[in-house]
Amino acid sequence: MxxxxxxxxxxxxxxxxxxxxxxxxxxxxxxxxxxRIGENIYSIKSDDVIAxxxxxxNTVHQIINNSEHELRYLALSTQIATDAVxxxxxxxxxxxxxxxxxxxxxxxxxxxxxxxxxxVDYWQGE
Numbered sequence: 001m002x003x004x005x006x007x008x009x010x011x012x013x014x015x016x017x018x019x020x021x022x023x024x025x026x027x028x029x030x031x032x033x034x035x036r037i038g039e040n041i042y043s044i045k046s047d048d049v050i051a052x053x054x055x056x057x058n059t060v061h062q063i064i065n066n067s068e069h070e071l072r073y074l075a076l077s078t079q080i081a082t083d084a085v086x087x088x089x090x091x092x093x094x095x096x097x098x099x100x101x102x103x104x105x106x107x108x109x110x111x112x113x114x115x116x117x118x119x120v121d122y123w124q125g126e
Contacts, residue, residue, distance in 0.1 A: 002075065033065040
């Protein structure tokens with residue numbers, strides 16, 4: 001699935017994150033900015049293609065518009081319905097799963113976002 005994204009100057013589209021299942025590709029259409037990947041920061045500009053694979057925190061990424069003009073890019077994702085996402089800047093994680101669509105067209109599933117230190121013991125409450 002593809003989404004055309006426009007970022008105003010000084011904006012970020014999403015937190016610094018990494019997927020454990022999904023992969024993303026970004027194609028810069030117009031403007032310039034930077035992408036954080038792991039511990040590195042790279043300048044990006046029109047016609048650049050950025051591939052972000054699934055994996056651990058070495059694949060964490062974020063696009064930032066640090067310019068004075070709009071940054072536009074096409075974001076493509078494998079859109080696999082079940083995934084775990086880490087947000088290292090805030091110490092959070094997200095787990096999500098989709099189980100299909102009900103007879104009224106509503107997506108069935110769940111998403112849970114928590115901090116890493118908020119987890120409970122496997123047997124707690126059992």
